[in-house]
Amino acid sequence: MPSKRRSSKRPYGQPHQDLDVERLAGSVGARREIGPRGEEYKVAVPRPSDRTYLCPGCSQEIDGATQHLVAWPADGLFGADAAAATRRHWHTHCWNTYGRTRG
Numbered sequence: 001m002p003s004k005r006r007s008s009k010r011p012y013g014q015p016h017q018d019l020d021v022e023r024l025a026g027s028v029g030a031r032r033e034i035g036p037r038g039e040e041y042k043v044a045v046p047r048p049s050d051r052t053y054l055c056p057g058c059s060q061e062i063d064g065a066t067q068h069l070v071a072w073p074a075d076g077l078f079g080a081d082a083a084a085a086t087r088r089h090w091h092t093h094c095w096n097t098y099g100r101t102r103g
Contacts, residue, residue: 032074036099040074046089057094069095 030044049064062068072087090098 033071035071041071042074043069043071043095046070053089055091055094056088057090057098060091062089062091068092071095 030042033041033043035041045067046064046069051064053062053064053068054060055062055068069090069092070087071090072085073083075083
């Protein structure tokens with residue numbers, strides 16, 4: 001059975017659209033936060049979409065229309081573009097509690 005996601009791919013022969021790091025970081029109001037393992041991350045609230053994402057904290061789906069967070073390393077070893085390409089969508093609760101211990 002063919003995947004439903006095929007229709008979302010770019011047309012054959014069309015160039016890949018470059019990731020605009022400045023737009024990603026600036027227009028969505030990204031802020032810097034300390035992540036679950038002590039690294040610095042940029043965190044933003046994305047606009048609603050019709051896509052579905054997988055939360056790395058709980059491995060459950062996030063409906064794009066549900067308010068959630070997007071996080072990516074603030075400083076990547078291979079630069080800002082590579083760091084932004086590793087961004088992940090998190091449930092707000094999962095981001096706030098993942099890997100953090102209560103003391």
